[in-house]
Amino acid sequence: MTLGVVILAAGQGTRMRSKLPKVLHPLAGRPLLDHAIQAAKRLSPTRIVVVYGHGGEQVKGAFSDPDLIWVEQEEQLGTGHAVAHALPELQDVDQILVLYGDVPLLRDRTLTSLTTACMYTDLALLTAAFENPIGYGRIVRDTDGRIQRIVEHRDATASELEIKEINTGILIAKRESLSGWVERLDNSNSQGEFYLTDVVSLAVADGVSVQSSQPEDLDEVAGVNDRAQLAHLERRFQEWQADRLMRKGLSLRDPNRFDLRGNLAFGQDVTIEANVLLEGEIHLGDNVAIGANTVIRNCRVGDGVVIRENCVLEDAVIGVDCTIGPFTRIRPETELANNAHLGNFVEIKKSQVGTGSKINHLTYVGDSTIGSSVNVGAGTITCNYDGANKHRTLIGDGAFIGSNSSLVAPAEIGSGATIGAGSTITGKAPEDTLTLSRAKQMSIKGWKRPVKKPKE
Ligand code: UD1
Numbered sequence: 001m002t003l004g005v006v007i008l009a010a011g012q013g014t015r016m017r018s019k020l021p022k023v024l025h026p027l028a029g030r031p032l033l034d035h036a037i038q039a040a041k042r043l044s045p046t047r048i049v050v051v052y053g054h055g056g057e058q059v060k061g062a063f064s065d066p067d068l069i070w071v072e073q074e075e076q077l078g079t080g081h082a083v084a085h086a087l088p089e090l091q092d093v094d095q096i097l098v099l100y101g102d103v104p105l106l107r108d109r110t111l112t113s114l115t116t117a118c119m120y121t122d123l124a125l126l127t128a129a130f131e132n133p134i135g136y137g138r139i140v141r142d143t144d145g146r147i148q149r150i151v152e153h154r155d156a157t158a159s160e161l162e163i164k165e166i167n168t169g170i171l172i173a174k175r176e177s178l179s180g181w182v183e184r185l186d187n188s189n190s191q192g193e194f195y196l197t198d199v200v201s202l203a204v205a206d207g208v209s210v211q212s213s214q215p216e217d218l219d220e221v222a223g224v225n226d227r228a229q230l231a232h233l234e235r236r237f238q239e240w241q242a243d244r245l246m247r248k249g250l251s252l253r254d255p256n257r258f259d260l261r262g263n264l265a266f267g268q269d270v271t272i273e274a275n276v277l278l279e280g281e282i283h284l285g286d287n288v289a290i291g292a293n294t295v296i297r298n299c300r301v302g303d304g305v306v307i308r309e310n311c312v313l314e315d316a317v318i319g320v321d322c323t324i325g326p327f328t329r330i331r332p333e334t335e336l337a338n339n340a341h342l343g344n345f346v347e348i349k350k351s352q353v354g355t356g357s358k359i360n361h362l363t364y365v366g367d368s369t370i371g372s373s374v375n376v377g378a379g380t381i382t383c384n385y386d387g388a389n390k391h392r393t394l395i396g397d398g399a400f401i402g403s404n405s406s407l408v409a410p411a412e413i414g415s416g417a418t419i420g421a422g423s424t425i426t427g428k429a430p431e432d433t434l435t436l437s438r439a440k441q442m443s444i445k446g447w448k449r450p451v452k453k454p455k456e
Protein backbone atom coordinates (compact mmCIF):
# COMPACT_ATOMS: atom_id res chain seq x y z
CA MET A 1 0.00 0.00 0.00
CA THR A 2 1.39 3.42 -0.91
CA LEU A 3 1.26 6.28 1.52
CA GLY A 4 0.94 10.03 1.16
CA VAL A 5 1.42 12.38 4.09
CA VAL A 6 -0.21 15.80 4.53
CA ILE A 7 1.37 18.10 7.08
CA LEU A 8 -0.84 21.01 8.12
CA ALA A 9 1.22 24.09 8.82
CA ALA A 10 -0.86 27.04 7.74
CA GLY A 11 -1.82 28.40 11.18
CA GLN A 12 -0.42 31.67 12.41
CA GLY A 13 0.67 30.75 15.91
CA THR A 14 -0.42 34.05 17.45
CA ARG A 15 0.36 32.91 20.98
CA MET A 16 4.06 32.61 20.20
CA ARG A 17 4.08 36.42 19.92
CA SER A 18 6.82 36.17 17.34
CA LYS A 19 7.72 37.48 13.90
CA LEU A 20 8.99 33.98 13.12
CA PRO A 21 6.22 31.66 11.88
CA LYS A 22 5.43 29.16 14.63
CA VAL A 23 6.51 26.06 12.71
CA LEU A 24 9.98 27.57 12.22
CA HIS A 25 10.66 27.89 15.95
CA PRO A 26 13.43 25.44 16.76
CA LEU A 27 13.16 22.35 18.90
CA ALA A 28 16.51 20.65 19.49
CA GLY A 29 17.99 23.00 16.90
CA ARG A 30 15.56 22.14 14.07
CA PRO A 31 12.31 23.85 13.06
CA LEU A 32 9.19 22.27 14.58
CA LEU A 33 8.00 21.52 11.06
CA ASP A 34 11.17 19.56 10.35
CA HIS A 35 10.32 17.18 13.19
CA ALA A 36 6.98 16.40 11.54
CA ILE A 37 8.66 16.04 8.14
CA GLN A 38 11.27 13.63 9.50
CA ALA A 39 8.60 11.56 11.29
CA ALA A 40 6.77 11.35 7.94
CA LYS A 41 9.97 10.42 6.06
CA ARG A 42 10.67 7.50 8.37
CA LEU A 43 7.46 5.92 7.06
CA SER A 44 8.91 6.00 3.51
CA PRO A 45 5.86 7.67 1.96
CA THR A 46 5.44 8.17 -1.77
CA ARG A 47 4.81 11.85 -1.22
CA ILE A 48 4.80 14.50 1.51
CA VAL A 49 2.64 17.59 1.03
CA VAL A 50 3.05 20.55 3.36
CA VAL A 51 0.11 22.94 3.55
CA TYR A 52 1.42 26.39 4.38
CA GLY A 53 -0.16 29.79 4.76
CA HIS A 54 1.07 32.31 7.30
CA GLY A 55 4.70 33.32 6.72
CA GLY A 56 4.50 31.30 3.52
CA GLU A 57 7.68 32.10 1.66
CA GLN A 58 9.70 32.14 4.88
CA VAL A 59 8.45 28.68 5.85
CA LYS A 60 9.08 27.25 2.39
CA GLY A 61 12.48 28.91 2.19
CA ALA A 62 13.65 27.20 5.37
CA PHE A 63 13.58 23.79 3.69
CA SER A 64 15.69 22.73 0.75
CA ASP A 65 14.38 19.16 0.52
CA PRO A 66 13.36 18.76 -3.15
CA ASP A 67 11.00 15.88 -2.32
CA LEU A 68 8.55 18.09 -0.43
CA ILE A 69 5.46 19.41 -2.18
CA TRP A 70 4.27 22.79 -0.93
CA VAL A 71 0.64 23.78 -1.22
CA GLU A 72 -0.53 27.22 -0.21
CA GLN A 73 -3.75 27.64 1.73
CA GLU A 74 -4.30 31.37 1.40
CA GLU A 75 -7.23 31.55 3.78
CA GLN A 76 -7.37 29.22 6.77
CA LEU A 77 -10.92 27.99 6.56
CA GLY A 78 -10.37 24.90 8.70
CA THR A 79 -8.47 21.64 8.88
CA GLY A 80 -10.79 20.00 6.35
CA HIS A 81 -10.25 22.89 3.94
CA ALA A 82 -6.48 22.50 4.42
CA VAL A 83 -6.55 18.78 3.63
CA ALA A 84 -8.72 19.46 0.58
CA HIS A 85 -5.93 21.67 -0.77
CA ALA A 86 -3.44 18.82 -0.52
CA LEU A 87 -5.55 16.09 -2.09
CA PRO A 88 -4.91 17.00 -5.76
CA GLU A 89 -1.21 16.28 -5.14
CA LEU A 90 -1.98 12.85 -3.71
CA GLN A 91 -4.09 11.23 -6.40
CA ASP A 92 -1.72 8.28 -6.82
CA VAL A 93 -1.47 7.00 -3.22
CA ASP A 94 -3.61 4.40 -1.44
CA GLN A 95 -3.59 5.94 2.04
CA ILE A 96 -3.23 9.42 3.46
CA LEU A 97 -1.81 10.27 6.86
CA VAL A 98 -2.53 13.72 8.33
CA LEU A 99 0.16 15.25 10.57
CA TYR A 100 0.67 18.76 11.99
CA GLY A 101 3.65 21.07 11.66
CA ASP A 102 3.44 22.07 15.31
CA VAL A 103 3.33 18.53 16.78
CA PRO A 104 7.00 17.56 16.93
CA LEU A 105 7.43 14.51 19.16
CA LEU A 106 5.52 11.71 17.40
CA ARG A 107 7.38 8.43 17.66
CA ASP A 108 7.64 5.82 14.95
CA ARG A 109 5.91 3.15 17.02
CA THR A 110 2.85 5.35 17.46
CA LEU A 111 2.55 6.03 13.74
CA THR A 112 3.10 2.37 12.92
CA SER A 113 0.32 1.29 15.27
CA LEU A 114 -2.00 3.91 13.73
CA THR A 115 -1.18 2.59 10.26
CA THR A 116 -1.84 -0.94 11.46
CA ALA A 117 -5.23 0.13 12.87
CA CYS A 118 -6.21 1.26 9.36
CA MET A 119 -5.09 -1.93 7.66
CA TYR A 120 -8.58 -3.45 7.26
CA THR A 121 -10.70 -0.33 7.28
CA ASP A 122 -10.87 3.13 5.70
CA LEU A 123 -10.24 5.41 8.65
CA ALA A 124 -8.25 5.29 11.88
CA LEU A 125 -7.77 8.06 14.43
CA LEU A 126 -5.01 8.66 16.92
CA THR A 127 -6.83 9.40 20.16
CA ALA A 128 -5.70 9.96 23.73
CA ALA A 129 -7.21 10.08 27.20
CA PHE A 130 -6.66 13.52 28.69
CA GLU A 131 -7.32 14.31 32.33
CA ASN A 132 -8.02 17.88 31.24
CA PRO A 133 -9.53 17.73 27.74
CA ILE A 134 -10.47 21.43 27.53
CA GLY A 135 -10.27 22.78 23.99
CA TYR A 136 -9.95 19.42 22.26
CA GLY A 137 -12.40 17.62 20.03
CA ARG A 138 -14.04 14.70 21.89
CA ILE A 139 -14.38 11.17 20.55
CA VAL A 140 -18.03 10.16 20.74
CA ARG A 141 -18.54 6.38 20.90
CA ASP A 142 -21.76 4.37 21.00
CA THR A 143 -22.66 2.02 23.87
CA ASP A 144 -20.63 -0.74 22.19
CA GLY A 145 -17.57 1.50 22.11
CA ARG A 146 -17.69 2.10 18.35
CA ILE A 147 -16.57 5.54 17.23
CA GLN A 148 -19.53 7.59 15.99
CA ARG A 149 -18.19 11.10 15.46
CA ILE A 150 -15.95 13.83 16.81
CA VAL A 151 -17.46 16.85 18.45
CA GLU A 152 -15.37 20.00 18.83
CA HIS A 153 -15.18 21.47 22.31
CA ARG A 154 -17.07 24.58 21.22
CA ASP A 155 -19.86 22.55 19.69
CA ALA A 156 -20.15 19.98 22.49
CA THR A 157 -23.05 19.48 24.89
CA ALA A 158 -22.49 19.38 28.63
CA SER A 159 -22.42 15.59 28.65
CA GLU A 160 -20.06 15.43 25.66
CA LEU A 161 -17.71 17.76 27.51
CA GLU A 162 -17.36 15.01 30.14
CA ILE A 163 -15.66 12.76 27.58
CA LYS A 164 -11.95 12.37 28.32
CA GLU A 165 -10.99 10.72 25.04
CA ILE A 166 -9.78 13.44 22.73
CA ASN A 167 -8.96 13.77 19.06
CA THR A 168 -5.24 14.37 18.54
CA GLY A 169 -6.05 15.48 14.97
CA ILE A 170 -3.72 12.84 13.55
CA LEU A 171 -5.48 10.34 11.37
CA ILE A 172 -4.97 7.97 8.49
CA ALA A 173 -7.51 7.12 5.79
CA LYS A 174 -7.92 5.42 2.45
CA ARG A 175 -7.30 8.12 -0.09
CA GLU A 176 -10.38 7.43 -2.21
CA SER A 177 -12.75 7.47 0.74
CA LEU A 178 -11.13 10.52 2.31
CA SER A 179 -11.48 12.47 -0.94
CA GLY A 180 -15.19 11.72 -1.01
CA TRP A 181 -15.73 12.71 2.62
CA VAL A 182 -13.69 15.90 2.35
CA GLU A 183 -15.77 16.97 -0.66
CA ARG A 184 -18.90 16.61 1.46
CA LEU A 185 -17.67 18.69 4.41
CA ASP A 186 -19.58 21.84 5.25
CA ASN A 187 -18.93 24.69 7.64
CA SER A 188 -22.17 24.77 9.59
CA ASN A 189 -20.59 24.90 13.03
CA SER A 190 -19.80 27.46 15.72
CA GLN A 191 -16.54 28.51 14.03
CA GLY A 192 -17.82 28.48 10.45
CA GLU A 193 -14.88 26.23 9.52
CA PHE A 194 -14.55 23.10 7.41
CA TYR A 195 -13.71 20.61 10.14
CA LEU A 196 -11.59 17.64 9.11
CA THR A 197 -13.08 15.91 12.14
CA ASP A 198 -16.46 15.72 10.39
CA VAL A 199 -15.09 13.01 8.11
CA VAL A 200 -15.68 10.63 11.02
CA SER A 201 -19.48 10.85 10.97
CA LEU A 202 -19.42 10.72 7.15
CA ALA A 203 -17.35 7.53 7.34
CA VAL A 204 -19.72 6.03 9.89
CA ALA A 205 -22.67 6.91 7.62
CA ASP A 206 -20.86 5.02 4.83
CA GLY A 207 -20.71 1.95 7.09
CA VAL A 208 -16.98 2.30 7.81
CA SER A 209 -15.78 0.88 11.11
CA VAL A 210 -13.58 3.73 12.39
CA GLN A 211 -10.60 2.41 14.32
CA SER A 212 -8.31 4.14 16.78
CA SER A 213 -4.94 3.76 18.44
CA GLN A 214 -3.17 5.63 21.21
CA PRO A 215 0.32 7.04 21.68
CA GLU A 216 2.56 5.63 24.40
CA ASP A 217 3.30 9.08 25.77
CA LEU A 218 0.86 11.98 25.73
CA ASP A 219 3.58 14.48 24.83
CA GLU A 220 3.89 12.74 21.47
CA VAL A 221 0.62 14.32 20.40
CA ALA A 222 1.12 17.65 22.14
CA GLY A 223 1.15 20.69 19.91
CA VAL A 224 3.11 23.86 20.46
CA ASN A 225 1.00 26.96 20.88
CA ASP A 226 3.20 29.09 23.12
CA ARG A 227 6.80 29.27 24.26
CA ALA A 228 6.15 27.46 27.52
CA GLN A 229 4.81 24.44 25.64
CA LEU A 230 7.80 24.65 23.30
CA ALA A 231 10.19 24.58 26.26
CA HIS A 232 8.32 21.65 27.80
CA LEU A 233 8.56 19.61 24.60
CA GLU A 234 12.23 20.53 24.19
CA ARG A 235 12.89 18.99 27.64
CA ARG A 236 10.91 15.86 26.77
CA PHE A 237 12.81 15.51 23.49
CA GLN A 238 16.12 15.87 25.32
CA GLU A 239 15.04 13.39 27.98
CA TRP A 240 14.13 10.71 25.41
CA GLN A 241 17.28 11.37 23.41
CA ALA A 242 19.52 11.19 26.48
CA ASP A 243 17.88 7.93 27.41
CA ARG A 244 18.60 6.48 23.97
CA LEU A 245 22.22 7.64 24.07
CA MET A 246 22.81 6.19 27.53
CA ARG A 247 21.37 2.86 26.46
CA LYS A 248 23.86 2.91 23.58
CA GLY A 249 26.69 3.31 26.11
CA LEU A 250 27.17 7.04 26.57
CA SER A 251 27.87 8.18 30.14
CA LEU A 252 25.93 11.30 31.02
CA ARG A 253 26.66 12.51 34.54
CA ASP A 254 23.25 14.17 34.62
CA PRO A 255 20.92 13.50 31.67
CA ASN A 256 18.75 16.43 32.79
CA ARG A 257 21.62 18.77 32.17
CA PHE A 258 22.68 17.58 28.73
CA ASP A 259 21.50 18.97 25.40
CA LEU A 260 22.18 17.60 21.95
CA ARG A 261 20.86 19.63 19.04
CA GLY A 262 22.05 17.59 16.13
CA ASN A 263 23.69 14.22 15.64
CA LEU A 264 26.20 12.58 17.90
CA ALA A 265 28.39 9.61 17.01
CA PHE A 266 30.49 8.35 19.89
CA GLY A 267 32.93 5.59 20.78
CA GLN A 268 33.31 3.50 23.91
CA ASP A 269 33.52 4.92 27.43
CA VAL A 270 32.77 8.51 26.61
CA THR A 271 31.81 10.55 29.67
CA ILE A 272 30.03 13.86 29.65
CA GLU A 273 29.79 16.06 32.74
CA ALA A 274 26.85 18.29 33.68
CA ASN A 275 25.68 21.20 31.49
CA VAL A 276 27.25 20.19 28.22
CA LEU A 277 25.67 21.40 24.96
CA LEU A 278 26.46 19.65 21.68
CA GLU A 279 25.28 21.12 18.38
CA GLY A 280 25.40 20.05 14.74
CA GLU A 281 27.40 17.03 13.66
CA ILE A 282 29.57 15.75 16.48
CA HIS A 283 31.92 12.80 16.46
CA LEU A 284 33.59 11.72 19.69
CA GLY A 285 36.16 8.89 19.71
CA ASP A 286 36.72 6.30 22.45
CA ASN A 287 37.46 7.45 26.00
CA VAL A 288 36.66 11.09 25.37
CA ALA A 289 35.86 13.04 28.54
CA ILE A 290 34.02 16.36 28.38
CA GLY A 291 33.97 18.69 31.37
CA ALA A 292 31.09 20.70 32.74
CA ASN A 293 29.68 23.76 30.90
CA THR A 294 31.34 22.98 27.60
CA VAL A 295 29.76 23.77 24.22
CA ILE A 296 30.82 21.85 21.10
CA ARG A 297 29.55 22.56 17.58
CA ASN A 298 30.37 20.50 14.51
CA CYS A 299 33.60 18.89 15.70
CA ARG A 300 35.46 15.62 15.32
CA VAL A 301 37.21 14.70 18.54
CA GLY A 302 39.76 11.86 18.57
CA ASP A 303 40.17 9.00 21.04
CA GLY A 304 41.35 9.79 24.53
CA VAL A 305 40.79 13.55 24.30
CA VAL A 306 40.10 15.34 27.57
CA ILE A 307 38.13 18.57 27.29
CA ARG A 308 37.96 20.25 30.67
CA GLU A 309 35.34 22.64 32.04
CA ASN A 310 34.00 25.74 30.27
CA CYS A 311 35.34 25.28 26.74
CA VAL A 312 33.74 26.34 23.45
CA LEU A 313 34.75 24.38 20.33
CA GLU A 314 33.41 25.08 16.86
CA ASP A 315 34.07 23.47 13.45
CA ALA A 316 37.33 21.89 14.59
CA VAL A 317 39.13 18.59 14.28
CA ILE A 318 40.88 17.39 17.42
CA GLY A 319 43.47 14.61 17.19
CA VAL A 320 43.83 11.75 19.66
CA ASP A 321 44.93 12.30 23.26
CA CYS A 322 44.74 16.08 23.15
CA THR A 323 43.94 17.98 26.32
CA ILE A 324 41.89 21.13 26.12
CA GLY A 325 40.77 23.65 28.71
CA PRO A 326 39.53 24.69 31.13
CA PHE A 327 38.34 27.91 29.44
CA THR A 328 39.66 27.28 25.92
CA ARG A 329 37.96 28.70 22.86
CA ILE A 330 38.54 26.85 19.59
CA ARG A 331 37.12 28.67 16.61
CA PRO A 332 36.34 27.35 13.12
CA GLU A 333 38.87 25.73 10.82
CA THR A 334 41.22 24.66 13.56
CA GLU A 335 42.96 21.31 13.52
CA LEU A 336 44.92 19.87 16.39
CA ALA A 337 47.27 16.94 15.71
CA ASN A 338 47.64 14.19 18.32
CA ASN A 339 48.67 15.05 21.84
CA ALA A 340 48.35 18.80 21.49
CA HIS A 341 47.53 20.79 24.63
CA LEU A 342 45.51 23.97 24.74
CA GLY A 343 45.05 25.50 28.15
CA ASN A 344 43.11 28.21 29.91
CA PHE A 345 42.19 31.46 28.20
CA VAL A 346 43.62 30.32 24.89
CA GLU A 347 41.73 31.37 21.76
CA ILE A 348 42.65 29.71 18.49
CA LYS A 349 41.21 30.29 15.03
CA LYS A 350 41.84 28.89 11.53
CA SER A 351 45.09 27.27 12.62
CA GLN A 352 46.85 23.93 12.59
CA VAL A 353 48.76 22.73 15.63
CA GLY A 354 51.27 19.89 15.25
CA THR A 355 51.75 16.77 17.34
CA GLY A 356 52.58 17.32 20.99
CA SER A 357 52.61 21.12 20.81
CA LYS A 358 51.52 23.09 23.86
CA ILE A 359 49.73 26.41 24.09
CA ASN A 360 48.82 26.43 27.70
CA HIS A 361 47.92 29.90 28.91
CA LEU A 362 46.41 33.25 27.88
CA THR A 363 47.20 33.20 24.19
CA TYR A 364 45.64 34.17 20.87
CA VAL A 365 46.60 32.10 17.85
CA GLY A 366 44.94 33.04 14.57
CA ASP A 367 45.71 32.07 10.97
CA SER A 368 48.74 30.06 12.03
CA THR A 369 50.48 26.84 11.18
CA ILE A 370 52.33 25.48 14.16
CA GLY A 371 54.66 22.48 13.83
CA SER A 372 55.13 19.64 16.27
CA SER A 373 56.62 19.87 19.79
CA VAL A 374 56.27 23.63 19.84
CA ASN A 375 55.87 25.45 23.15
CA VAL A 376 53.96 28.71 23.00
CA GLY A 377 54.47 30.67 26.21
CA ALA A 378 51.80 32.46 28.21
CA GLY A 379 50.50 35.69 26.77
CA THR A 380 51.68 35.11 23.21
CA ILE A 381 49.65 36.90 20.55
CA THR A 382 49.72 36.32 16.82
CA CYS A 383 48.97 39.75 15.37
CA ASN A 384 47.21 38.38 12.32
CA TYR A 385 45.22 41.42 11.30
CA ASP A 386 46.70 44.68 10.04
CA GLY A 387 43.37 46.47 10.01
CA ALA A 388 42.72 45.52 6.41
CA ASN A 389 43.96 42.01 5.75
CA LYS A 390 44.69 38.79 7.64
CA HIS A 391 48.17 37.29 7.47
CA ARG A 392 49.57 33.91 8.47
CA THR A 393 52.12 32.98 11.08
CA LEU A 394 54.28 29.90 10.59
CA ILE A 395 56.06 28.28 13.52
CA GLY A 396 58.47 25.41 12.80
CA ASP A 397 58.84 22.14 14.74
CA GLY A 398 60.39 22.39 18.17
CA ALA A 399 60.25 26.18 18.37
CA PHE A 400 59.91 27.84 21.76
CA ILE A 401 58.01 31.11 21.97
CA GLY A 402 58.81 33.02 25.14
CA SER A 403 55.95 34.46 27.16
CA ASN A 404 54.27 37.69 26.22
CA SER A 405 55.58 37.74 22.67
CA SER A 406 53.81 39.41 19.77
CA LEU A 407 54.26 37.66 16.44
CA VAL A 408 53.34 40.25 13.82
CA ALA A 409 52.10 38.40 10.75
CA PRO A 410 53.20 37.56 8.18
CA ALA A 411 55.77 35.97 10.49
CA GLU A 412 57.90 32.88 10.20
CA ILE A 413 59.58 31.24 13.15
CA GLY A 414 62.14 28.60 12.07
CA SER A 415 62.28 25.10 13.53
CA GLY A 416 64.06 24.93 16.84
CA ALA A 417 64.03 28.74 17.10
CA THR A 418 63.70 30.36 20.51
CA ILE A 419 61.92 33.67 20.91
CA GLY A 420 62.91 35.61 24.00
CA ALA A 421 60.06 36.54 26.33
CA GLY A 422 58.43 39.86 25.63
CA SER A 423 59.62 40.10 22.03
CA THR A 424 57.81 41.69 19.15
CA ILE A 425 58.70 39.62 16.12
CA THR A 426 58.13 40.98 12.63
CA GLY A 427 59.08 38.84 9.67
CA LYS A 428 61.49 35.92 10.15
CA ALA A 429 63.19 34.37 13.14
CA PRO A 430 65.87 31.90 11.97
CA GLU A 431 65.88 28.26 13.01
CA ASP A 432 67.84 27.01 16.01
CA THR A 433 68.60 30.59 17.02
CA LEU A 434 67.55 32.84 19.88
CA THR A 435 65.73 35.88 18.55
CA LEU A 436 64.55 38.61 20.84
CA SER A 437 63.53 42.21 20.59
CA ARG A 438 63.35 43.86 23.89
CA ALA A 439 64.46 47.17 25.41
CA LYS A 440 67.72 46.56 27.27
CA GLN A 441 67.28 46.19 30.99
CA MET A 442 68.90 48.92 33.06
CA SER A 443 69.15 49.80 36.72
CA ILE A 444 69.40 53.45 37.78
CA LYS A 445 71.50 53.85 40.85
CA GLY A 446 70.42 56.40 43.43
CA TRP A 447 66.95 56.80 41.95
CA LYS A 448 64.46 57.89 44.62
CA ARG A 449 60.87 56.83 44.72
CA PRO A 450 58.58 59.88 45.06
CA VAL A 451 57.08 60.40 48.51
CA LYS A 452 53.83 62.07 49.51
CA LYS A 453 54.07 65.76 50.37
CA PRO A 454 53.42 66.37 54.08
CA LYS A 455 50.03 68.06 54.79
CA GLU A 456 50.22 71.86 55.31
C1 UD1 B 1 -8.08 20.45 15.97
C2 UD1 B 1 -9.20 19.43 15.87
C3 UD1 B 1 -9.55 18.94 17.27
C4 UD1 B 1 -8.34 18.38 17.96
C5 UD1 B 1 -7.22 19.41 17.95
C6 UD1 B 1 -5.93 18.81 18.45
C7 UD1 B 1 -10.47 20.09 13.91
C8 UD1 B 1 -11.71 20.73 13.44
N1 UD1 B 1 -10.32 20.03 15.23
O1 UD1 B 1 -8.63 21.55 16.68
O2 UD1 B 1 -10.56 17.95 17.20
O3 UD1 B 1 -8.66 18.01 19.28
O4 UD1 B 1 -6.96 19.87 16.63
O5 UD1 B 1 -4.98 19.82 18.58
O6 UD1 B 1 -9.68 19.62 13.13
N2 UD1 B 1 -4.56 24.40 10.16
C9 UD1 B 1 -4.30 24.71 8.84
N3 UD1 B 1 -5.26 25.31 8.08
C10 UD1 B 1 -6.46 25.64 8.59
C11 UD1 B 1 -6.73 25.33 9.94
C12 UD1 B 1 -5.78 24.70 10.70
O7 UD1 B 1 -3.20 24.44 8.35
O8 UD1 B 1 -7.29 26.18 7.85
C13 UD1 B 1 -3.53 23.75 10.97
C14 UD1 B 1 -3.06 24.67 12.06
O9 UD1 B 1 -1.85 25.30 11.67
C15 UD1 B 1 -2.81 23.75 13.23
C16 UD1 B 1 -3.70 22.55 12.96
O10 UD1 B 1 -4.10 22.64 11.61
O11 UD1 B 1 -1.49 23.27 13.25
C17 UD1 B 1 -4.88 22.50 13.91
O12 UD1 B 1 -5.69 23.61 13.68
P1 UD1 B 1 -6.47 24.34 14.81
O13 UD1 B 1 -7.33 25.36 14.22
O14 UD1 B 1 -5.54 24.74 15.89
O15 UD1 B 1 -7.40 23.17 15.33
P2 UD1 B 1 -7.93 22.99 16.79
O16 UD1 B 1 -8.99 23.97 17.03
O17 UD1 B 1 -6.83 22.90 17.73
Ligand code: CA
Binding pocket: 223
Ligand atom coordinates in the same frame (compact mmCIF):
# COMPACT_ATOMS: atom_id res chain seq x y z
CA1 CA C 1 -4.79 23.75 18.00
